[in-house]
Amino acid sequence: MTESNRTIAFIGAGNMSASIIAGLVKSGYAADKIIAANPSTGKLDVLKEKYAINTTQDNNQAVAQADVVVLAVKPQMMADMLNALTVDKASLNKKLFISIAAGIPVARFQQLISQEAAIVRTMPNTPSLLGLGLTGLYAAANVSDADKQFTDTLMSAVGKTVWVESEDGINNITALAGSAPAYFFLFMEGLVKQAEKLGFSADEAKLIVEQVANGSAQMVQQNSDKTITELRQQVTSKGGTTAAAIASFESNNLDSVIQQAVEACINRAEEMAKQM
Template sequence: MTHTPNMTPTIAFIGVGNMARAIIEGLLATGYPADRLWVTARNVDKLSDLGDRGLHATSDNDNAILNADIVVLAVKPQGMQALGETHRASVQQKRPLLISVAAGISAEALERWFGGDLAVVRCMPNTPSLVQTGAAGLYANAKVSPAQKAQTETILGAVGLTLWVEQEAHIDAVTAVSGSGPAYYFLMMEAMAKAGEQLGLDAETALKLTLQTALGAARMASESELSPAELRARVTSPKGTTEQAILSFQAQDYDAMVLKAMTACRDRAQGLSEELCND
């Protein structure tokens, strides 16, 4: 990826947890200039490795904000209101694009806490971003320009797939599908490896076969022009071994079970938003 001056805004990361670090590493891997990246933490010692690589590392949030075109808000949701109220003056002076990766915080609440009339993007990334295979749902409020949307795609695209949703409420559905989704697959892997052991395999063999099968299935599905349903049908021979496993899942209404679980996830995301944003 080529980064020209017009396409290389200065980005400040407020907070440096796993997700912020993943995005920073992804940007650096694409050739993004380190001197256009700021990162903050209360304990600047936590940033020594990033400072050594040419990033601006500081414990001064205001300084980072005032030097940034884009501010990535990567603090915990419970700390977002205090952050906004503390640094509202700097945000209003600079008026950067705000990108929030905090779950449950609405665009309206972010605008309110940081002083109003601001371009805000909500992002729901997921943990595979840590290995540059993430999936992020994005929502932009009406003040976000096409250029800022493109900049957001560059930032989050450094760690995986980015897709926009038109309605902010759909971010909660993104949470249910991809935000929390990796855990569903980990649960399936855990159960399959355990079942493999119970069927006689040693633990290492069962786990390795499970993980490689998950990897292979995901790669086939992502690279194929066929739908997952068609791919499943093609490996499910009538009266064969796979069919017996599929029939067992279906007898327990597998689709309904997945929908119920993901609806519970969506509902909790909505509840968190109500709890965190009503002050």
């Protein structure tokens, strides 16, 4: 079996599944090798019409036909969904399972599927919906190099990937990428509020902050020979206006605030994993 002709079943047809499917088809993956399963038909009909993939309301049918199973249901629904599968364990042991559900450890998946099941946990962030995501990945010890490469290719359909060596590393990725878009949005919210206080309209304030954020990200991408610190220093003239603003951030211990936020996110991820 070559990598390009594996049959992939997506269990759950939400936004993330739709984005990965779109990326796969766009990259040339055969649509007839993709199955989406979902309890209701609305999302399935849209996916079938847009991408000419196969669809079903029967999870067992999708899993039975698949070489690779992408688990994309909500974490709180995962156990019930997997317990309802009637596909025999011997068959499941031959498949690659890829989870995009937050908080569920490999050991729990192997309890629900099979102790021998090959599991890769992934943590894509919301910019993946635009093909601009960052996905963290962790593979159980029994996952082959070929399966790791396949998973990397799959998640690269919606952005870039970073592998972690230990399962705890998924919680770190959650704090640094999975949850991090909200951190940037929070900072952008603050700037919008200040712009409005200074007399700009809501539309003008949003435009200013949006363009600055987009331009800043592009400068980082297009200056790969420079560190982010170097780029910041280029904007910060000694004794100038930007230096005054940076000094204010530093006097209020911005680094410490960021560290505390990241640690709080990791701690909560660890708590959630124990509840699954």
